[in-house]
Amino acid sequence: GNSVTQMEGPVTLSEEAFLTINCTYTATGYPSLFWYVQYPGEGLQLLLKATKADDKGSNKGFEATYRKETTSFHLEKGSVQVSDSAVYFCALDLNFGNEKLTFGTGTRLTIIP
């Protein structure tokens, strides 16, 4: 079946540190890949996405590259801020069929000033 495995948290970093949150997937076919972010007390919102191999999604200083050979979509940011503290979800969406999102378990990120 389809699944998403992401780095367990919680992750705590100091402001301006480099961030990597690992995400790997198992899927039949060629999925679209997403990172969603959930700030405290809110619903999820799309952070970035990539729809085919070697695509790079980017937004708000975050980046992730769709790596088919390693079935990965790791999230990175060069210099984190306190405002980046949130829960991050990696997800996939099969490009055929009923197009339901399969989510990872989420990684809680806390940035310390």
Place this chain on the structure above:
Amino acid sequence: EADIYQTPRYLVIGTGKKITLECSQTMGHDKMYWYQQDPGMELHLIHYSYGVNSTEKGDLSSESTVSRIRTEHFPLTLESARPSHTSQYLCASSEYGAGNEQFFGPGTRLTVL
């Protein structure tokens, strides 16, 4: 900002009561979803709909029911609430097609005493 709304935001209710969680979107999306989010953050799809008069069970079995009489409205009902139903419920919607963003509402935090 996503135009998807959930009410109430918080609900505390006694065992055995019937409740309806409201979800509305103004984006004209055909696809809508209900997720249950446990305290460990993991998201579980409990219901989804492809359009008016379409409802499907999700990946996690739930005692709740849903209806889709209008495109913009996707309410979730629990006939007899129990403490095991205590959770965060998130509604989402999206356009048809692969790789499309799901827009999430702010969630309803339900506590059953």
